[in-house]
Amino acid sequence: MKYNIPRGTFDILPEDSYKWQFLQDSFRKMATCFGYEEITTPIFEVAELFERSSGESSDVVQKEMYRFQDKKGREFALRPEGTAPVVRSYVENHLDKLSSRTKLFYLGPMFRYDRPQAGRYRQFYQYGIEFIGSNNPYYDAEVIAVAFLWLNKLGLNNLRLEINSVGCPDCSAVYDKALQEYYRPFLPKLCPDCVKRLETNPRRLLDCKVPSCIEFRKNAPSQMDYLDEPCKKHFSAVCDYLQAMNIPYTINPRIVRGLDYYTNTAFEIIYEGLGAQNSLVGGGRYNGLVEQIGGKSIPAIGFAGGFERLLLALEEEKIELIPPSKPDAYLVCVGDNTRLQILPYLNALRTKGLIVDYDPDKSSLKAQLKSAASSGAKYAIIIGENELATKTVNLKNLQTGEQIAIPMDEEYTINKMKN
Numbered sequence: 429m430k431y432n433i434p435r436g437t438f439d440i441l442p443e444d445s446y447k448w449q450f451l452q453d454s455f456r457k458m459a460t461c462f463g464y465e466e467i468t469t470p471i472f473e474v475a476e477l478f479e480r481s482s483g484e485s486s487d488v489v490q491k492e493m494y495r496f497q498d499k500k501g502r503e504f505a506l507r508p509e510g511t512a513p514v515v516r517s518y519v520e521n522h523l524d525k526l527s528s529r530t531k532l533f534y535l536g537p538m539f540r541y542d543r544p545q546a547g548r549y550r551q552f553y554q555y556g557i558e559f560i561g562s563n564n565p566y567y568d569a570e571v572i573a574v575a576f577l578w579l580n581k582l583g584l585n586n587l588r589l590e591i592n593s594v595g596c597p598d599c600s601a602v603y604d605k606a607l608q609e610y611y612r613p614f615l616p617k618l619c620p621d622c623v624k625r626l627e628t629n630p631r632r633l634l635d636c637k638v639p640s641c642i643e644f645r646k647n648a649p650s651q652m653d654y655l656d657e658p659c660k661k662h663f664s665a666v667c668d669y670l671q672a673m674n675i676p677y678t679i680n681p682r683i684v685r686g687l688d689y690y691t692n693t694a695f696e697i698i699y700e701g702l703g704a705q706n707s708l709v710g711g712g713r714y715n716g717l718v719e720q721i722g723g724k725s726i727p728a729i730g731f732a733g734g735f736e737r738l739l740l741a742l743e744e745e746k747i748e749l750i751p752p753s754k755p756d757a758y759l760v761c762v763g764d765n766t767r768l769q770i771l772p773y774l775n776a777l778r779t780k781g782l783i784v785d786y787d788p789d790k791s792s793l794k795a796q797l798k799s800a801a802s803s804g805a806k807y808a809i810i811i812g813e814n815e816l817a818t819k820t821v822n823l824k825n826l827q828t829g830e831q832i833a834i835p836m837d838e839e840y841t842i843n844k845m846k847n
């Protein structure tokens with residue numbers, strides 16, 4: 429019996445694992461420098477959490493959620509996104525008690541029953557941050573800065589930050605009416621999804637990928653013209669902060685985030701050259717969410733990005749991530765007796781942090797030295813019966829060929845290798 433990996437998923441093989449580790453470490457460092465702390469939530473939650481937060485009519489809930497019942501008939505879902513679980517944890521653990529401003533970041537797999545294609549998978553790995561506790565537009569810019577400056581630091585220059593304001597519930601209600609009026613005459617020509625969306629969530633019509641619907645979008649009213657004074661002020665302050673941070677942006681009034689809980693600032697970071705799936709990061713303010721899932725009315729903002737598309741973009745720009753270290757040493761061991769006796773020494777070297785290659789299947793000196801050379805190790809540590817008797821080893825520098833006899837002692841060996 430042969431088994432295949434589920435469609436839309438992939439293995440991260442050893443030859444690629446270092447890239448993922450590099451990105452995880454690098455993102456952790458960046459978020460930490462901005463004062464964010466890591467939070468890890470389970471990969472499944474009660475399904476209702478996502479229905480409440482994303483909205484019953486959202487694509488995520490309607491089509492993309494991996495829902496299942498446990499043995500007691502309770503409804504759970506594999507998390508399709510990270511914000512609702514983080515906010516659930518924030519409320520459940522009273523994280524606001526520690527400080528009125530909570531700065532969190534997360535890393536982990538998300539699951540959506542999406543149509544797989546390049547840059548779109550059914551299990552994908554997201555990094556993200558959530559800032560909870562203030563409506564100050566400075567934080568909108570700070571959250572954007574964490575994403576933008578990190579991608580920049582990785583070496584990506586072809587980035588386009590697009591921002592928009594989707595207003596507050598008051599102004600977006602007026603805007604929704606304007607959209608409904610605009611689209612109603614085209615009703616017979618809209619795709620079946622958009623016909624539904626017109627009543628349930630008209631802003632989602634601006635997000636439709638069906639060519640005929642895209643055409644109607646061109647003359648649709650712009651959210652920008654429907655912002656009330658406080659929302660206008662907030663948006664212009666965010667723009668001022670971004671300018672002060674030297675972060676270039678373009679205003680795109682067509683950005684509507686797929687999820688219902690977004691208010692005011694919405695943004696995306698696009699990398700040209702990735703085809704249809706060119707959005708590296710998406711985020712926005714969600715002042716309504718904390719209250720919606722059982723907390724107090726507390727404003728918040730965050731973003732999420734995916735590693736898969738990021739790696740595609742890095743590849744596109746030929747940016748090399750730091751590859752894993754080669755072995756420090758290769759242990760070459762001759763004689764049956766020696767093979768048992770060297771084990772404490774070998775384990776001591778490894779537990780002290782040295783990467784030491786060793787192959788018990790190869791017995792001849794020649795074969796082992798050949799493997800040592802091809803392993804990329806800097807040193808060979810050579811031990812035979814004679815060395816064992818005198819409790820010494822031969823340390824051979826594989827680059828210069830120079831060889832010296834030293835005591836069979838891990839500290840001594842490590843020091844010698846350093847000098």
Ligand code: AMP
Nearest residue numbers: 547548549552707708709710732733734
């Ligand atoms: P979203 O949570 O839909 O706002 O997506 C935020 C980011 O996550 C996107 O910009 C992508 O980088 C990534 N992403 C979302 N969905 C997928 C997917 N199905 N496969 C791979 N990456 C994804």
